[in-house]
Amino acid sequence: MTEEEKAMEATGAEEKAPEAPAQESGEEKPLEKMTATELREVAKTIPEITGAHGMKKDELLAVIREARGIVVEEVKKDLTALQQLKGSIRELKKERAAALGADDAAKATRLRRRISKLKKKTRRAIKAA
The missing domain is CATH 4.10.860 (DNA Excision Repair, Uvrb; Chain A)
Structure with a gap:
């Protein structure tokens, strides 16, 4: 070990890579691509939503969209x-x-x-x- 490494160990100053979650970068994944766990985290940040932990993914999507004012038009499929x-x-x-x-x-x-x-x-x- 070099002197610098010993000094770093003694002070406890180890180099750690900064971990930046995707949320902090300003870009959020589309709601449809998020997992139910991620949707629950988003729901926690919205004060109008209660009981998010008991909801399934479909319910979470609907409630978050409603709270954010996102309107989804369903297209009638030609079958x-x-x-x-x-x-x-x-x-x-x-x-x-x-x-x-x-x-x-x-x-x-x-x-x-x-x-x-x-x-x-x-x-x-x-x-x-």
Whole structure:
């Protein structure tokens, strides 16, 4: 150890990196991205909100938005394309069951793959909507 290190140990002056939380930087995460714990911390800072510890994330979001005056417009989703995809999946499942009953493994495999692709499309359609 050098003389400087000994002196620092004796005085208890250790170099510590300053820890700055994200809240102090002036930028706050979007409310939807926060965890329930983080939302409770935000709710503590708003005097109109009581009982935040008993609330779930959805309730916390609604109460914080109301207290801050944030209006969220809910968009009505067009689900006709999704319903058509699901109808196609149901038909293919019936065809696959018939193919399995007729011991046509190759056709059943093709149908299973088509069903899988359509299911992936429905998941993408839900995310996009």
